[in-house]
Amino acid sequence: MCVQGYVGEDGSVPVYRHPSDECIQVEKFAPTVGQIKLEVEKIVGHPLNHVLIQYYRSGNDYISEHSDKTLDIVPGSYVCNMSLGAERTMVFRTKRAHKDLTRETIRSGTGKTVPASESGDKRQIYRAQLPHNSLCCMGLQTNMQWLHAIRQDKRASRDKSPATLAYGGGRISLTFRRIGTFLDASQTLIWGQGAVAKSRENARPVVNGQTDETVQLLRAFGSENHSSVFDWEAHYGRGFDVLHMSISPRFFASTDAVVNMTIQLYLAELGIKYAKGSISSAPVAEKKTKSAANTDNVLVATKTTSSLDVPYMVPSPMVAPLNIILNKHASSQDYSKFCFFRTNGGQQV
Ligand SMILES: O=C(O)CCC(=O)C(=O)O
Numbered sequence: 001m002c003v004q005g006y007v008g009e010d011g012s013v014p015v016y017r018h019p020s021d022e023c024i025q026v027e028k029f030a031p032t033v034g035q036i037k038l039e040v041e042k043i044v045g046h047p048l049n050h051v052l053i054q055y056y057r058s059g060n061d062y063i064s065e066h067s068d069k070t071l072d073i074v075p076g077s078y079v080c081n082m083s084l085g086a087e088r089t090m091v092f093r094t095k096r097a098h099k100d101l102t103r104e105t106i107r108s109g110t111g112k113t114v115p116a117s118e119s120g121d122k123r124q125i126y127r128a129q130l131p132h133n134s135l136c137c138m139g140l141q142t143n144m145q146w147l148h149a150i151r152q153d154k155r156a157s158r159d160k161s162p163a164t165l166a167y168g169g170g171r172i173s174l175t176f177r178r179i180g181t182f183l184d185a186s187q188t189l190i191w192g193q194g195a196v197a198k199s200r201e202n203a204r205p206v207v208n209g210q211t212d213e214t215v216q217l218l219r220a221f222g223s224e225n226h227s228s229v230f231d232w233e234a235h236y237g238r239g240f241d242v243l244h245m246s247i248s249p250r251f252f253a254s255t256d257a258v259v260n261m262t263i264q265l266y267l268a269e270l271g272i273k274y275a276k277g278s279i280s281s282a283p284v285a286e287k288k289t290k291s292a293a294n295t296d297n298v299l300v301a302t303k304t305t306s307s308l309d310v311p312y313m314v315p316s317p318m319v320a321p322l323n324i325i326l327n328k329h330a331s332s333q334d335y336s337k338f339c340f341f342r343t344n345g346g347q348q349v
């Protein structure tokens with residue numbers, strides 16, 4: 001896993017916070033990533049200043065079901081997932097009604113809540129294939145109403161498609177976002193959309209560790225995962241200055257049990273306390289048409305003769321993401337340009 005972003009002249013960087021122990025240091029965009037970013041920006045029509053790059057070594061690596069946390073994501077922007085390598089499937093699923101108290105109350109019309117089973121609420125599922133060299137753009141409305149995941153693919157090789165088996169089964173995703181919260185060069189001051197101080201002049205020191213503010217932020221993240229009518233202002237409006245949620249040292253186990261045991265023995269001998277580490281972790285083109293009902297997610301792609309190809313479109317009532325293929329700049333050679341840790345689909349709240 002690695003994070004890259006736009007580094008300002010003063011060394012400031014965008015910061016994207018989500019439930020994980022630690023925020024990874026933002027590196028400046030590598031040239032190839034920068035080129036891909038320019039292409040994606042042309043498609044979505046707004047700047048992107050942050051990318052999370054993740055490596056899925058095989059079908060065993062996954063990311064569990066979640067909604068992206070929008071504390072730091074600029075409203076009205078798209079979250080853009082570029083896929084390189086083996087094809088995987090992004091499964092979108094509408095949120096559970098019974099976890100969504102507001103929706104239940106509205107449904108009942110009596111002020112009483114109605115269990116999902118009684119309200120006849122069926123969860124919808126939508127599967128988006130993510131072939132090599134494709135882009136899946138998700139609007140924030142979709143993100144609010146749907147959870148998304150890349151599930152484990154435990155099928156035997158003989159049952160898998162060639163696209164799924166390609167590149168040794170490895171996939172790299174580049175998740176571009178437009179972020180409105182920033183850190184200064186020393187990563188000690190925070191300001192912007194998701195912080196308490198909304199402007200640079202009033203920037204405040206970051207907060208690290210398990211503080212009351214951290215607990216409140218984790219609760220707000222949890223609510224965003226469950227609610228399809230998430231009230232951003234109520235949960236996030238006051239701002240949070242939390243950067244690293246945990247400051248205890250962590251031990252990331254290797255695949256070698258003997259090595260792990262040896263290291264753990266040393267740590268015990270030295271009296272070093274540690275936590276177990278884990279890394280947790282809609283189209284486009286020249287012509288866009290917006291539906292009045294579904295504000296941000298129903299861009300209709302028009303096939304053009306340019307480098308852009310449209311494999312399929314999602315019917316607009318689904319408020320679902322759309323896939324497009326980018327033909328330029330992305331090739332398997334790009335793999336060498338990044339430095340990766342692994343994605344192990346850490347649980348998100
Ligand atoms: O790997 C992907 O394409 C999905 C990543 C994702 O959903 C996330 O990082 O929030």
Ligand SMILES: [Fe+2]
Nearest residue numbers: 066067068148
């Ligand atoms: Fe996500």
